[in-house]
Amino acid sequence: MPQQDKSEATTVxxxxxxxxxxxxxxxxxxxxxxxxxxxxxxxxxxxxxYAAERDSAKKKYYVLEMLPYPSGALHMGHVRNYSIGxxxxxxxxxxxxxxxxxxxxxxxxxxxxxxxxxxxxxxxxWTLGNIAKMKAQMNRLGFAYDWSREVTTCxxxxxxxxxxxxxxxxxxxxxYRKKSKxxxxxxxxxxxxxxxxxxxxxxxxxxxxxxxxRELEQWFLRITSYADELLRDLDKLEGWPEKVxxxxxxxxxxxxxxxxxxxxxxxxxxKGFGPAGSSIGVFTTRVxxxxxxxxxxxxxxxPMVADLASGNPDLRxxxxxxxxxxxxxxxxxxxxxxxxxxxxxxxYAINPFNHERIPVWIANYILMDYGTGAIMSVxxxxxxxxxxxxxxxxxxRLVILPISNDPEETMTEPMLPFxxxxxxxxxxxxxxxxxxxxxxxxxxxxAEQNGFGKATVTFRLKDWGISRQRYWGTPIPMLYCEKxxxxxxxxxxxxxxxxxNVEITLAGGSPLGRVPxxxxxxxxxCGGPARRETDTMDTFxxxxxxxxxxxxxxxxxxxxxxxxxQYWFPIDQYIGGVEHAILHLIYSRFWTKFMRDLGLxxxxxxxxxxxxxxxxxxxxxxxxxxxxNVVSPDxxxxxxxxxxxxxxxxxxxxxxxxxxxxxxxxxxxxxFLGKVHRFFKNNPVSDNAGWQRPLPAQLSPxxxxxxxxxxxxxxxxxxxxxxxxxxxxxxxAIMELLNEANRRMLGSSDVVNPVTGEHVKGDEIPSGxxxxxxxTLVLLLAPFAPxxxxxxxxxIGETENLLKAPWPQYDAALAKEEELEIPVQIxxxxxxRVVVPADAMEKSIxxxxxxxxxxxxxxxGKSIVKTIYVPGKLLNIVMK
RNA sequence: GCCGGGAUGGCGAAAUUGGCAGACGCAGCGGACUUAAAAUCCGCAGGGGCCAAAAGCCCUGUGGGGGUUCGAUUCCCCCUCCCGGCACCA
Numbered sequence: 001m002p003q004q005d006k007s008e009a010t011t012v013x014x015x016x017x018x019x020x021x022x023x024x025x026x027x028x029x030x031x032x033x034x035x036x037x038x039x040x041x042x043x044x045x046x047x048x049x050y051a052a053e054r055d056s057a058k059k060k061y062y063v064l065e066m067l068p069y070p071s072g073a074l075h076m077g078h079v080r081n082y083s084i085g086x087x088x089x090x091x092x093x094x095x096x097x098x099x100x101x102x103x104x105x106x107x108x109x110x111x112x113x114x115x116x117x118x119x120x121x122x123x124x125x126w127t128l129g130n131i132a133k134m135k136a137q138m139n140r141l142g143f144a145y146d147w148s149r150e151v152t153t154c155x156x157x158x159x160x161x162x163x164x165x166x167x168x169x170x171x172x173x174x175x176y177r178k179k180s181k182x183x184x185x186x187x188x189x190x191x192x193x194x195x196x197x198x199x200x201x202x203x204x205x206x207x208x209x210x211x212x213x214r215e216l217e218q219w220f221l222r223i224t225s226y227a228d229e230l231l232r233d234l235d236k237l238e239g240w241p242e243k244v245x246x247x248x249x250x251x252x253x254x255x256x257x258x259x260x261x262x263x264x265x266x267x268x269x270x271k272g273f274g275p276a277g278s279s280i281g282v283f284t285t286r287v288x289x290x291x292x293x294x295x296x297x298x299x300x301x302x303p304m305v306a307d308l309a310s311g312n313p314d315l316r317x318x319x320x321x322x323x324x325x326x327x328x329x330x331x332x333x334x335x336x337x338x339x340x341x342x343x344x345x346x347x348y349a350i351n352p353f354n355h356e357r358i359p360v361w362i363a364n365y366i367l368m369d370y371g372t373g374a375i376m377s378v379x380x381x382x383x384x385x386x387x388x389x390x391x392x393x394x395x396x397r398l399v400i401l402p403i404s405n406d407p408e409e410t411m412t413e414p415m416l417p418f419x420x421x422x423x424x425x426x427x428x429x430x431x432x433x434x435x436x437x438x439x440x441x442x443x444x445x446x447a448e449q450n451g452f453g454k455a456t457v458t459f460r461l462k463d464w465g466i467s468r469q470r471y472w473g474t475p476i477p478m479l480y481c482e483k484x485x486x487x488x489x490x491x492x493x494x495x496x497x498x499x500x501n502v503e504i505t506l507a508g509g510s511p512l513g514r515v516p517x518x519x520x521x522x523x524x525x526c527g528g529p530a531r532r533e534t535d536t537m538d539t540f541x542x543x544x545x546x547x548x549x550x551x552x553x554x555x556x557x558x559x560x561x562x563x564x565x566q567y568w569f570p571i572d573q574y575i576g577g578v579e580h581a582i583l584h585l586i587y588s589r590f591w592t593k594f595m596r597d598l599g600l601x602x603x604x605x606x607x608x609x610x611x612x613x614x615x616x617x618x619x620x621x622x623x624x625x626x627x628x629n630v631v632s633p634d635x636x637x638x639x640x641x642x643x644x645x646x647x648x649x650x651x652x653x654x655x656x657x658x659x660x661x662x663x664x665x666x667x668x669x670x671x672f673l674g675k676v677h678r679f680f681k682n683n684p685v686s687d688n689a690g691w692q693r694p695l696p697a698q699l700s701p702x703x704x705x706x707x708x709x710x711x712x713x714x715x716x717x718x719x720x721x722x723x724x725x726x727x728x729x730x731x732x733a734i735m736e737l738l739n740e741a742n743r744r745m746l747g748s749s750d751v752v753n754p755v756t757g758e759h760v761k762g763d764e765i766p767s768g769x770x771x772x773x774x775x776t777l778v779l780l781l782a783p784f785a786p787x788x789x790x791x792x793x794x795x796i797g798e799t800e801n802l803l804k805a806p807w808p809q810y811d812a813a814l815a816k817e818e819e820l821e822i823p824v825q826i827x828x829x830x831x832x833r834v835v836v837p838a839d840a841m842e843k844s845i846x847x848x849x850x851x852x853x854x855x856x857x858x859x860x861g862k863s864i865v866k867t868i869y870v871p872g873k874l875l876n877i878v879m880k
Numbered sequence: 881g882c883c884g885g886g887a888u889g890g891c892g893a894a895a896u897u898g899g900c901a902g903a904c905g906c907a908g909c910g911g912a913c914u915u916a917a918a919a920u921c922c923g924c925a926g927g928g929g930c931c932a933a934a935a936g937c938c939c940u941g942u943g944g945g946g947g948u949u950c951g952a953u954u955c956c957c958c959c960u961c962c963c964g965g966c967a968c969c970a
Contacts, residue, residue, distance in 0.1 A: 029919070243884055243965095250883065253969065284970060297970095340968085365968055375970050383881095384968055460969060578885095578964075615964090651905075652892055657885095658963075665892065668905050671920095678920085719896075729894070732904035739904090746921090823900040828951040830900060854937095868950060874899045878950045 030677035032641030032670075036787045040140060049803070050089075050144040052100040061097040062568045063089045064547055066576030066584075067104045067151070070130040071111060074137045076616040076623065076649065076661060077577065079633050083646040084613060084655050084727070085575045086143045087783040091721050093144075094782065094807040100568055101144060102550040104151030105131050108159075108539045112472045116504040123472040124500065127154055137633065141642045142786050144803070149553040153542035158549065159474040160495030161559040162541050165591075166219075166477060167488050168598060174222040177486070180465055184214040191216075191469040191510075213327075218467035219476055219535070223590045227252055227459040230589055239609030241656075244581040251582050253460025257285035258444045260376065260453040262296050262349035265357055274307025280349055280360070283371035283458055286381065286421075287447070288439035291428040292399035293376040294389065295359045296349045297342065299366040300326060302373045308345045308360070318343040322364040340365050340388050351376075352452040353443070354429060363388060371458050379417065386417035399427050400436065464587065466538040471504055471511035473536030481523035481530040490524050496532070510534045543584055544591035547571060547606065565601050570608045578612035585610070611725065614658040616649070623661075631661050643785035644670045650727040650784060673788055676738060676777065680792050683745050685771045694768045696814060703765050706744045710773055711815035713737040714808050717780050727784070734780050741773050771796070779808045824849040825876040831858040834875075842869040849875055 043049055065085035068078055089101040105127075112123035119126070131152065138145065151158055169175035183192040185203040192203060192211060203209045223230075231252045234245045261279045280296055298305055300322040309316040322341060342363035349360050365384060366375060379389030379396040389396050400423035402414050425431050431439050447453030467476065475496040477489035489496055499518045502511050512518055512534040523530035545559070551568045552560035585607075592606040615622060618629040636645040648666040653659040696704055716733040720726050744765055774796055782789040782802055793802045817838050822845055824832045832854040836845050846867055849855050855877075862879040869875050 246884065247965065250966075253967075255969070257970080282970085286970080367967075367969075370967070370969050377970090382970070384970080387968095458969085460967065581965080654893085657893095660892065662892065662906070664906050668907095672905080674919090716896090724896070726894095726896080728892090729896085729904080732894075735904055742921095821900090825899085825951075828899095828949090833900080866950075868899090870899050874951090876899080876950055 030674040056098040058098040061092045062100045072130045080649040090783040102149040103145040107154040162474040163477040179215045180218045181213045220463040258287040265348040276303040281372045289378040292378045292397045294395040295377045297363045299368040299373040301368040467535040469510040476533040478533040479530040484525045544587045574607040651731045711810040714810035826858045
């Protein structure tokens with residue numbers, strides 16, 4: 001093998017550095033570092049290598065991995081994510097698809113500002129430096145990306161289109177301003193992100209300063225306008241994990257119910273009503289229980305509370321305490337377990353159905369941001385209301401009885417609270433006797449006809465607040481003019497550039513507000529002085545549509561060309577961590593629907609198939625600096641090579657499960673790669689061998705068995721790619737093929753035993769079959785271990801580009817077993833085995849089984865009741 | 881508390897989901913090669929018992945308990961523990 005000699009020569013310098021290696025003239029260890037560097041250099045010289053084809057007649061395939069935040073270095077989760085995507089991209093190339101496999105950088109965000117303060121480096125410089133480092137890591141790992149389409153979200157040629165989209169949202173009435181709460185640290189005098197608020201509610205930099213809530217005017221996108229469609233279309237996403245669809249369904253949280261107005265009792269309000277008005281709007285899904293309402297409960301932050309507490313410092317103080325309890329529970333994430341507290345306001349409201357006067361309470365378990373922030377409390381038919389009523393001795397009134405198929409049970413008093421939805425009304429005036437479903441409809445209609453309510457649908461989903469009081473993000477392209485008010489930046493003036501050389505401190509509010517040349521501008525309407533918006537956009541804006549930009553990454557006139565996007569979309573396979581199951585994936589879906597309504601695209605959904613991979617953990621815990629269990633990809637690549645790191649991340653667990661990283665495991669993979677390499681080196685195929693598949697009739701039983709294994713392996717690997725993506729079993733199958741081939745070749749006269757040097761005469765493996773096995777091994781390995789695969793491909797004299805070489809096909813007839821070993825069970829217990837021809841009938845198998853000594857002794861003295869034969873699998877004889 | 885996902889040898893896992901439990905790999909043990917080691921190759925290996933040992937045979941075993949079935953890791957009911965998500969959603 002001439003290539004072998006050449007490559008030996010290139011390692012001379014390395015050998016001189018390690019003298020003991022000189023003795024290893026016959027050392028056949030695989031030098032992964034040398035081979036990988038060689039190919040990496042070659043690949044990077046050809047920028048067109050992984051480029052998607054334009055105007056291709058092939059079928060398209062868009063495979064995408066979630067783009068990383070350029071934190072400075074890849075972690076093992078990235079390696080796993082990209083190894084999955086890269087294997088798929090390579091497999092699809094080999095199957096003749098026009099593959100789009102791009103990569104980019106989600107490069108705006110908080111860490112760049114933190115780094116700027118710590119290292120006194122401008123965010124842009126820090127970010128672009130990290131991108132360069134991580135890109136080099138990706139190239140070293142051998143990921144096949146079309147870098148000509150690279151998207152970097154922090155650059156103006158990308159974020160100008162964020163601004164463009166924002167103006168489109170504004171034009172369509174889907175972007176609006178409203179007051180909203182932010183975390184405010186009085187020491188820093190600035191807004192904090194949630195992650196900058198410690199668990200005890202204090203500032204991350206001032207651990208004894210309590211974070212306050214402040215109201216600021218902020219921009220919102222009206223995602224709720226699409227709530228119904230976002231929910232409905234989840235049913236169409238059959239290529240998504242059911243888990244993610246369920247999570248999104250719950251997140252959108254549609255519920256049908258009724259709005260009912262409870263008027264405050266005027267007699268109690270002789271002073272008149274406050275700014276919040278004279279009635280409390282309540283949302284309920286169970287208007288049928290309204291005759292059982294014995295109080296109205298307000299969220300502590302409900303506008304009415306301010307009216308009721310004005311001039312009542314005692315009440316005000318109690319309310320403030322409820323607010324504090326609620327906030328604490330929310331921050332700790334256990335709002336579901338809050339210890340229920342409430343306070344009676346001293347006022348009453350009127351139930352519009354029975355004109356009953358019921359007390360108005362304020363309670364810490366009522367949330368302002370769901371429904372109307374007020375409920376009617378029906379203790380007999382709601383768990384939480386029941387618990388609250390028991391605690392404060394409020395009346396509990398039964399108004400629903402169970403309906404049962406068993407007449408005995410119907411009309412008996414149920415255990416309280418009785419929350420089933422299919423009951424019958426009692427004590428409910430004219431509605432008594434109706435079933436719940438009918439009553440809900442009839443009572444909603446009655447409320448609507450009488451002007452005190454209506455049937456309605458509410459969502460848990462809230463509008464998307466996109467304003468951030470930070471520097472490193474897309475400037476929101478809006479102006480504030482004294483004369484004309486809020487004025488959008490004209491589209492021809494985009495992009496609104498993020499100024500450079502801004503001093504980043506964490507104090508004093510939004511950094512852009514301190515740059516006069518940014519803030520001060522002129523109004524495009526009146527020419528008078530105007531102020532720019534100084535908030536920037538949430539980085540989820542960037543990631544909501546970046547995958548469209550990949551299709552046309554250098555378009556200077558539009559976010560992308562519609563025709564080009566139409567060709568590539570929807571994304572055929574999207575791969576990423578399950579932590580993005582809600583926010584990123586719901587915003588992306590929203591953005592797609594908005595773009596469709598603008599006429600930019602014609603798909604309703606961005607992603608056809610979604611795959612959520614498991615986490616990479618170490619010693620049973622998530623990798624983190626504080627635990628000291630971080631595994632660095634660079635170190636793994638330096639020690640074992642990129643192929644080994646990639647292969648191990650696919651082999652150690654099925655990709656949807658968590659992966660517990662073990663260094664000893666990757667050593668095993670390194671051994672396997674060396675074994676593959678040695679198999680080729682020890683079994684060179686003579687030049688004229690070719691790789692025509694030998695016919696089975698020409699083969700000895702031993703050779704035939706190797707051929708069978710070969711075709712079975714192709715089938716297993718192919719099936720797993722088509723189906724469930726259990727790459728761990730794909731790789732096991734390839735290992736088995738190699739083991740089998742090694743065993744057979746060791747017995748073949750073609751080769752000497754590498755250890756003993758003996759020639760062992762055994763079964764002849766014809767070189768045609770050997771060539772077939774070697775060629776197929778390379779092809780099967782190509783998606784998983786591209787470096788070694790390319791090296792071996794070249795070493796067997798192939799000149800075609802392995803990247804586009806056709807994926808091997810298996811022959812079902814050659815894969816079929818000729819003989820089967822059928823386990824024989826007596827009463828379900830294994831008692832023997834018989835070897836039969838693959839096409840044997842049940843009768844002959846039974847005869848063979850009954851002739852077996854062990855079976856004979858097991859059935860002695862009993863009689864056969866029946867036999868069950870599962871073709872090709874098992875024979876069970878049932879005795880009596 | 882709710883929703884979702886899990887639990888299989890010393891470890892990661894497999895059994896394409898009613899049909900031989902533990903493929904493949906790690907760690908381990910024994911052997912070959914070597915002055916020795918590394919590397920490599922071959923073999924053993926769920927647990928327990930019968931047995932001096934081996935061969936062989938038997939019992940038992942997929943978080944726990946029950947059920948359906950000729951047969952259950954797989955289906956049904958109950959329970960325990962672990963991971964992820966969350967919003968007491970009216």
